Amino acid sequence: MLEFDRVVLERGGQRVLDGVELRIAPGERVGLVGPSGTGKSSLLKLAAGLLAPASGRVGNRFARTCMAFQEPRLLPWRSVLDNLCIPLHAAGHDKAGARRLASQWLQRMGLAERADAWPRQLSGGMAQRVALARAFATAPDLLLLDEPFAALDPALRRELGALCDAELARTGAALLCVSHHPRELAERVDRCLRLEHGRLLPCALPCPAVPDAEAAVIPLFPQPAAPRQASTP
Numbered sequence: 353m354l355e356f357d358r359v360v361l362e363r364g365g366q367r368v369l370d371g372v373e374l375r376i377a378p379g380e381r382v383g384l385v386g387p388s389g390t391g392k393s394s395l396l397k398l399a400a401g402l403l404a405p406a407s408g409r410v411g412n413r414f415a416r417t418c419m420a421f422q423e424p425r426l427l428p429w430r431s432v433l434d435n436l437c438i439p440l441h442a443a444g445h446d447k448a449g450a451r452r453l454a455s456q457w458l459q460r461m462g463l464a465e466r467a468d469a470w471p472r473q474l475s476g477g478m479a480q481r482v483a484l485a486r487a488f489a490t491a492p493d494l495l496l497l498d499e500p501f502a503a504l505d506p507a508l509r510r511e512l513g514a515l516c517d518a519e520l521a522r523t524g525a526a527l528l529c530v531s532h533h534p535r536e537l538a539e540r541v542d543r544c545l546r547l548e549h550g551r552l553l554p555c556a557l558p559c560p561a562v563p564d565a566e567a568a569v570i571p572l573f574p575q576p577a578a579p580r581q582a583s584t585p
């Protein structure tokens with residue numbers, strides 16, 4: 353279980369989260385939307401233990417929490433294979449076991465031939481695939497996804513999205529996923545939350561039949577209510 357109790361977070365002198373309440377149970381898949389700069393990434397970093405709240409409590413009783421960021425964040429001085437092996441060593445795998453598992457994941461991502469490459473030799477999409485492989489390889493029971501498909505072309509987005517869904521179905525891991533694509537999110541999560549003015553609110557998932565452009569506009573950037581027209585007889 354992941355629990356936020358009245359969590360307040362301040363960054364750069366601003367109050368970003370203002371009494372956030374959140375519960376995520378094992379196996380639950382939750383989407384997180386909201387305008388740019390409202391604190392979605394910060395909320396994920398709190399869940400991952402990378403930030404600490406100013407007040408309130410973040411309790412994370414999942415055994416293995418993994419986060420994939422908007423950008424790949426690979427170690428530039430280590431090979432692609434080593435970038436996968438390092439967290440596997442930290443998770444208790446021996447050297448041979450870590451290399452075997454890392455190689456299997458690179459194969460699954462279509463990157464087996466890039467195992468000895470340096471991260472700078474990869475395209476942006478390849479680097480993001482390595483970052484996702486790194487997140488999945490440690491078999492997380494809570495996966496935190498911060499728009500990891502944002503920089504990818506649509507075909508690769510779909511391919512990696514499908515791989516992600518298959519892996520979640522296989523492992524039963526819980527998910528907290530930030531996305532600016534509500535329709536894709538609707539296909540991936542059980543429920544959705546919207547971060548606004550420092551608080552989390554339930555948010556309706558868009559109907560899959562709504563075209564992408566409309567679905568993207570409606571839940572993410574709601575317009576203020578139009579002034580009421582005087583009724584005519």
Ligand SMILES: Nc1ncnc2c1ncn2[C@@H]1O[C@H](COP(=O)(O)OP(=O)(O)OP(=O)(O)O)[C@@H](O)[C@H]1O
Binds near residue numbers: 386
């Ligand atoms: N390292 C930092 N130091 C100071 N302030 C920061 C830092 N990182 C983020 N902030 C501020 O915290 C607020 C929330 O940022 P955050 O990145 O969590 O928002 P977000 O909703 O994820 O945005 P986006 O959708 O654009 O990624 C913003 O006002 C941002 O300027």
